[in-house]
Amino acid sequence: MYRDTDLRDVDWGAMPYREIQATGSQDGSVAVVPVGSVEQHGTHMPVATDSxxxxxxxxxxxxxxxxxxxxxxxxxxxxGSSPHHMSFGGTITGSFETLLDLLEEIGECVIDNGFDAxxxxNGxxxxxxxxxxxxxxxxxxxxQTDVRAxxxxxxxxxxxxxxxxxxxxGGMAHAGEFETAMMLYLYPELVDESSMAGTMRDVDMFGDGSNTTGYADFADLSETGAAGDPASATASAGEKFFAEASERLAELLLETHERNSENDVL
Incomplete structure (x- = not known):
């Protein structure tokens, strides 16, 4: 992230503190906090995939x-909160309480720099x-601050x-086609295409059932740690998935800015 000069104008971590404060002081300013995880993503992708x-x-x-x-x-x-992935190894997880406290404190620091929203x-x-x-x-x-998630x-x-x-x-569950395709587009060198095996499930990231809750050790759901069909992923589809997700987020950012301009916080 820090090496990408094209992102210099939006990268908090690459800015001097005065620049951050100057951005936060502008009308309708928005700070974005990405939240990921470090957990197993099958035998074909890195544990930092979500991040x-x-x-x-x-x-x-x-x-x-x-x-x-x-x-x-x-x-x-x-x-992230990833206790269900611990049995595979490579996973670093935190307790719900600790992580919630951390996000709250991150938010307080952002607010302290003057951001309106x-x-x-989450990833x-x-x-x-x-x-x-x-x-x-x-x-x-x-x-006074518009907090969204x-x-x-x-x-x-x-x-x-x-x-x-x-x-x-069912092919777009954990480390399935969706995530694998985007990784093939963005970071193909991090994907082992010779080991793209997963277990199909009856739910995925898109469609009925994707938001149901419950707990299960992921080892009981997939032998490899991947759920879905990563072998169907292509970089060309990943480019489209990435563009769609990025554009929808851009629209949310613009909407949030307009909502909070001239101190019009709802």
């Missing part, structure tokens, strides 16, 4: 609207309830995704 993808989508989304609004992207919070953008299914809780905690404490793979139009996908329903 890599949510950072890429948030940076691209912010860059698309950087000429239209004051926006920055903080460094990615990379520890914060959007926590890991296991973080949904965690990240969704941030507006309910920070909102009452800081009513979303999961980036909930933003794309599911009908559009279904037009592009090659896998059947």
């Amino acid at each position: 890599i993808l949510v950072e890429a989508v948030t940076c691209e989304g912010a860059q698309r609207v950087s000429d239209d609004l004051p926006v920055v992207v903080t460094p990615t919070e990379w520890v 914060i959007i926590f953008v 890991h299914g296991g973080n949904r309830s965690l990240v969704d809780s941030t507006p309910r905690i920070l909102g009452p404490e800081y009513p 979303c999961t980036y793979f909930d933003l794309p139009d599911s009908e559009y995704i279904n037009e592009i996908r090659e896998s059947d329903h």
Whole structure:
């Protein structure tokens, strides 16, 4: 992230502190906090996949609207809630309470720099309830700040995704076609195409059932740690998935800016 000079204008971690404060002081300013995880992603992808993808989508989304609004992207919070992946190894997880406290404190620091709005953008299914809780905690404490939360793979139009996908329903679960395709597009050198094996399930990231809750050790769901059909993924589809997610986030950023301009916080 820091080496990409094209992102210099939206990268909190690459800015001097005065620049961050100057951005935060502008009318309708928005800070984006990507939240990922470090957990197993099958035998074919790196454990930081969720953090890599949510950072890429948030940076691209912010860059698309950087000429239209004051926006920055903080460094990615990379520890997620991933106890269900521990049996495979390579996973670093935190307790729900610890992570919620961390997100609250990150939000408070962002608010202290004067931003009118914060959007926590989640990149890991296991973080949904965690990240969704941030507006309910920070909102009452800081009513002058518009605090929002979303999961980036909930933003794309599911009908559009279904037009592009090659896998059947169930093929876009954890480390399945969707995530694998985007990694093939963004970081093909990190994907082992000789080991793209997964277990099909009856739910995936798009469609009925994707938001049901429950707990199961992932070793009981997949022998390899991947759920879905990663072998159907292509870089060309990944480019379209990435563009769709980034554009939908860009629209959310612009909407949030307009909502909070001239101190019009709802």
